[in-house]
Amino acid sequence: MNTFSRFSRSLTIVLVFATLVGCSVSPDYDKEIGAKNAKVVEIQMGIYDLDSLQTYVSAVGYRLVSHLGEQPFKFEFHVIDDPMPNAFAIPGGYIYITRGLLMLMNTEDELAGVLGHEISHVTQRHSVKQMQSSVVPGLLEVPGNIVGVVSSDLGNLINAPISTSNQLFLAGYSRSHETEADTLGATLAAKAGYKPAAMGDVLTRMNTSIEYITDQSIEKSYFDSHPYTPERVKNLNQMKGKLTIASSQPIDAAFPQPLDGMTVGENPNKGVFIDQQFIHPTLKFVIDFPNEWTTVNQPLSVGAFEDKQQGLVVLSGVGNNYDAKQNADRFKFAIEDRYNLEVKIIPTTLSDGTVGYLTTLKSDGEDTTNFLNQMWLDHNEGTYRVASLATELLQESVLESMNSFRAMSQQDYDKLTVKTLKVVDIDSSDSLEALNKQYSSHIDLELFKIINGIDENSDTTEMPKVKVVIEQSYQ
Template identity: 30%
Template sequence: MTRSGCGSVRLPFSALSSLVIVGLGAGLAAGPLGCARNPVTGKSELSLVSESQEIQMGQQGAKEVAQSIGFYKDAAVNAYVADIGKRMAAQSERPDLPWEFHVVDDASVNAFAIPGGFIYVTRGLMSSINNEAELAGVIGHEIAHVTHRHSVQQISKAQLAQLGLGIGSIISSDIAKFGQLAGAGLGLLFLKYGRDAENQADQSGFRYALGQNYDVREMPNVFETLSRISEAGGAGRLPEWLATHPNPDNRIEHIEKMIDTVRLQDRKLVVDREDYLRHIQGMTFGEDPRQGYFEGNAFYHPQMRFQMQFPAEWKKQNMTQAVVAVSPGEDAIMQLGLAGQTPPEQAARQFLSQQGVEAGNASAARINGLPAASSYFRAQTEQGQIEGIVSFVSYGGQTFGLMGYTPAGKLSSYDRSFQSSIGSFTELRDASKINVQPARLELVKVPRQMTLDQFNSQYPSSIPLEQLAIINHLEGPSSVIPVGRMVKRVVGGRPAGSS
C-alpha cells in the first residue's frame, strides 16, 4: 500500500473491486480511493464517492422514500417547506445540488437528509413545533449534513471496511431479506451521525437560518421539544430524532453561546408563529389509522380493506413496508407485506427458488375464498437455519406475502400460531373499521387569559394534557396562556388507549 498526493491510497485490484456500495441499487462501483476537499471546512478528507455518485445515490434513496413512506398530501404545506429550504440551500456552500424538500407522511418527530440534497421533515415534527424560525433551524441543520457531506463520509468509511448499507429492522438483516422488509435505499435514512457531525450541523444550520434573517434564538426551543418528546415516547413508523441524531453534550448551551457571538438587536428577525400555525391547521396528528392499525391482536387496513389476526401477547408493529409481530421469547416472527401484482403461484416459486431456501410441503388451497399459494420452507442464514410457512394471497389487485418463521427445530411450537394468523387474512367489511379517521390539529385563538388546564377544559383535546403542553411549548397544566394567543389542540381520531 502506498500513499501519495493529498492522501490518496492505492490498493491492489482485488481489494478495490470489492469496494462497492452494497444494497443501494444504484450500481455504483467505487472509484479510486482518495480524499476530497470538504465544501464547508475546506479540509481534505477521505472520500470514495464523487459528487455525481452522491447525487445518484440520493435520487435512488428519494425514490424509496416516495414509494415506501410517502409524502404528506398537502401541496401548500410541501411548497411552504420547499420555499424555506431552497432559500437557505441557495446561500449554502453547495447551491448547485438538485435540492428537494418534502414533508413525509409519518407521525414520528424527525427530519433527515440523504446525499445529494434531498431533505425531509415528518408531519409529526411539523405538528410539534410552533413557528417558522424553529422549522428553519431544523431544515438548516439537515442542509448542513449534506453540505458537510456527512453521509458520504460514513459511506466511504463503510466501503473501506467492506460494509454494506441496509435499513435497520427489529430482526436480523439475514432473516429480514427473506421477508423483503427492507428497501435498501432507505438505509440512507438511518445513517447515525456522530456528535462531531451533529455539532457541525448545528453550527452551519445556525448560520444558514441567520442568513435568511430567522430568529436563531428559537433554535433551543426545538431541541428542548425534541428531548421532551423523546422522553415521553414517540409515535410513528420511523425512528425519533434522538435515535438518528445523537445529542451532543450541552447542545442548547452551545447554541446559546453562538447566539451570544452575533449582534441580533439591530436586525429585523423572522419568527412567523401565526403564519406557520395556519399552514399546519388541520394537519393529521399521530398515526393515521387509514394506513392500518391494531385493535388488540387484530390488524385492520381501511384503505386496502383487509384484516388479519396476529398471535396474542406478541409485540406488534405497523412498519412502513410490513406489519411485523415478534413472539414474547423473540424466537419467532410473523409478518405481512405486499409482494406486487405477481400471481400467488408465481410469487411462491420466486420466493422458494432463492439461493439458500428449501421448499417443503406446498398447497394451493384458497384462504377465506381468496386465491393463494402456501409452502413450508427452510432457509440458511449466517445465524443458522430458520424454518417456517410462507403464503401468497391475491386480493384487491395486489398479492400479499404472509410469513411466519423461527429457528430450525422450533417450528412445531409455533406452527399452529402461524397457520392461524395466515388463515385469518380476509376482506374487511365492517364499516366502523373502514371509516375510521385520524386525529387532526385545530387552532384556537384564546379569548381570555387562562391556564393550559383551563384551556383543555373549555377546548378538549383527544391527547393527554402533558402531550398538549409539549406541542404548544408550555411547561405544564398550570402554564398561563395570554389573551389572543393561538393554541393548538387535537381533535378526533381513535379513542385514547386504542392499540
C-alpha cells in the same frame, strides 16, 4: 406511486462504499448515492400527503438555500409520514422532517433552524466525511430477509423484509460535525431573516416530550456521538449576539397555522394495529396476529414475531404480474426443479370466501421440526403473500393467523379513528385546562403544554393560537 405498488415492492438496498481519500471525491458521488437512497426513503417511510404542508416546508427550505451562494447540490424538502420526532439529510441535497417533529414546533424560526442544520450537513458533506473516517454510516437501516428453513436460496424467494424498527436513521455524526451544522445552520437562518437560536427551543422541547412520554430522563451518555442538548442550546444562545438577523417577513406569519389538519400519531391510511389485529383501510383488508407477539408495520410489509424468535408471520404484496394460483404454481415448480422436493398446493377457503393457495415445507432438526408456510391470495386489485416460519409447537398458531386474512367490513371501519392537529384561537380569559377540554383534545394537559412550548414562565396572553389534538372517526 399507489399504495399497493409501495406495499408490494420488494426492496434491495445496495450501498457501495468506495475507498475515499481526503476530499477528492466529487460532489457527483453525493448526488448519486443521494438519488438512490431518496427513493428508498420514499418507499420505506412514505412522504406525507398534505400538499399544503409540503409546499410550506419547501418554501422555508428554499428561502434558506437562496442564501447559500453557489453550491453543487439541488435541494429537495419533504415531510415524512412518521409520528416520531426526527429530521435528517442524505447526501446530494435531500432534506426530511417528520410529522412528529413538526408537531412540536411553534414558530417558523424553529422550522428554519432545523432545516438550516440539515442543509449544513449536506453542504459540508458530513455523511461522506464519516465514510472517510472509516465510520461506515449504514446510511439507511436495511431490513433483514427471512432466512429459509431449507436453504438461504429459499429464504431469498420469500424476501419479505421485516424489522423491529419503523425508522430510517443516519448513523451518528461526530460531535464536531453536529457542532459545525449547528453553527452554520444558525448563521444561514439569520441570513434568511430567522432567529438563529430558535432550533434550541425545538431541541429542548423534543427532549422534554420524549422524557414525558417514556417517563425516562435522557442522560448525557445517550448522546455519546452528539453534543448534549443543553450544551447545544447554550451554544446556540451564545450566537444570538454575534449574528445580524436580516430583515425579512416570514413565509406564513400565522404559524403554527400551516400545521392545521396534520395527522397526529399513527396514520391509519398506512394501516394500524388494534391490539393484535391489523386493519388497512386503504387496501381494505384485516389480518390477526398471534397474541403477545411483537407486531411490526412497514410500508412494504406487516408482520409479527414471537419474542423467542420461534415463529414469524409476514404479509406483503407480490405485484400484479401473476395471480395467486400462478404464484403458487411458480413456487412449486421452482422448488421441485431446484431441490427435488415435492410441494403440495392446498386451496384454502378463508372466512370471507377468498381462496388462498397454501404450501408448507418442513425441515426436521435435532430438537424440533420447523415449518415454512406460504399462502398466496387475490384481494381487490392486488395479490398478496402471507409467509410464516414456525417450530412445531407454534405451527397451529401461525396457520390460524394466516387464515385470518379477510376483506374489511363496516364494523372494521367503525373501529378506526384518526387524530389530527387543530390550530385554534384563544383569548386571555381561556384557562389552558379549559381550552384543552373544550376541544376534546386527546392529549393530557402536560403534553398540551409541551407541544405548545408553555412553561411556568410563559405569558399565555401573548399566544393568539395554540395546537390541540382532536380525534374523529376514520370515515
